[in-house]
Amino acid sequence: MELFIGIMSGTSLDGIDAVLVATNGKQVELKASTSRPFATRLRQQLLSLAGGSAITARQWGELDTELGQAYADIVLQLLEESGTPAAQVRAIGCHGQTVWHHPQGPLPFSLQLGDANRIAAQTGIVAINDFRRKDMALGGQGAPLVPAFHQQVLGNSGQMRIVVNIGGIANITVLAPGQPVLGYDVGPGNMLMDSWCKRHCGQPYDKDAALGLQGQVDTALLARLLAEPWLALPAPKSTGRELFDEAWLTARLPATLPASIRVADVQATLAEFTASAIANEVNKWPAGELLVCGGGGHNPLLMQRLAALLPRWHVDTTNSAGVDMDAMEAMAFAWLAHQTWHGLPGNLPAVTGASRPAILGAIHLPG
Known part of the structure; x- marks a missing residue:
């Protein structure tokens, strides 16, 4: 078993997670984890950029550098908190911050910021990033990449399992015994709920569903949300803020909310939208176990609605299967770093649509 670090900052832009894992590629053991929020100004800049705002080349470069430093800082924090010498860590896998994901059209691409040269130089550890573009060069979506990791840590139960990661976007991994792993994005996760809560309550997210549980x-409105054509597209497919942003929601709301619809009602409807988009896909499979990871697993309204919409399924979090739901994605990129470092493929063509398995990522040496 070797030590690897994984860094993840997702679509929700709620902060940076870092984990230290021991792995041989087959087994993965979480040794330590830490997290830190984004600085307010940096988060606003990233949200603006992901929302399509134009920036100069200088601003782009400065954001890339600032993020790289933030990632390096959390690695140093993790090493200190866990008492781990940098020399004991084989490599760091850093997803980077996605600012635009465009898997369709004649020139598909996916852009993540966060200078991995700076991570390597500041930490003295090999840093691996840019995991998505090799898959896209082979005709894939470049996403989701986590299903390959789900297969390793949750795919040997002998029963029907679906893992749903509910971050800013929700994606599922289908682990059916004796069948190839499938996985794809299914629609918004926390993104629209977070945006609505921020706009009307000044809070970055609806903690404990305090707002949503007050609504009906x-x-x-739910019907208008579920009528989004993207939801009916076949897999492989992936999405992000490029589609499901605040403007998308605003276009489906009345210009002025009628008195019969309260702010809390919209929040409850957005939770129902997320749960329904997930349940509509899960219900296409024979009943089994649905395991939730990501921030959505902390939303009691969302968990209640998933259980109600999927009465034949046992709904729980990945914690029940021994994998920390909050650390899952960062652990996946530590595992992907292991794959890259050892010259092993990290993608699943049946998931992303790539023409073949591929070694993913770019390696940055500290020297």
Whole structure:
């Protein structure tokens, strides 16, 4: 078993997670984890950029550098908190911060910021990033990449399992015994709920579903949300803020909310939208176990609605299967760093649509 570090900052832009794992590629053991929020100014700049705002080349370069430093800082924090010498860590896998994901069209691409040269130089550890573009060069979506990791840590139960990661976007991994692993994005996760809560409550997210639990689902609004054509597209597919942003939601709301619809009702409807988009896909499979990871697993309303919409399924978090739901994605990129470092493929063509398995990522040496 070798030590690897994984760094993840997702679509929700709620902060940076870092984990230290021991792995041989087959077994993965979480040794330590830490997290830190984004600086307010940096988060606002990233949200603006992901929302399509134009920036100069200088601003782009400065953001890349600032993020690289933030990632290096959290690695140093993790090493200190865990008492781990940098020399004992084989490599760091850093997803980077996605600012635009465009898997369709004649020139598909996916852009993540965060200078891995700076991570390597500041930590003295090999840093590996840019995991998505090799898959896209081979005709894939470049996402989701986590299903390959789900297969390693949750795919040997002998029963029907679906893992749903509910971050900013929700994606599922189908682990059916005796069948190839499938996985794809299914729609918004926390993103729209977070945006609505921020706009009307000044909070970055709806902690403990305090707002959503006060509301009632507006069926007309829910129908408009579920009518989004992207939801009906076949897999492989992936998405992000490029589609499901605040403007997308605003276009489906009345210009002025009628008195019959309260702010809490919209929040409840957005939770129902996320749960329904997930359940519509899960219900296509024979009943089994649905395991939730990501921030959505802490939303009691979302968990209640998933259980209600999937009565034939046992709904729980990945904690029940021995994998920390909050550390899952960062652990996946530590595992992907292991794959890259050892010259092993990290993608699943059946998931991403790539023409073949491939070694993913770019390696940055500290020397």
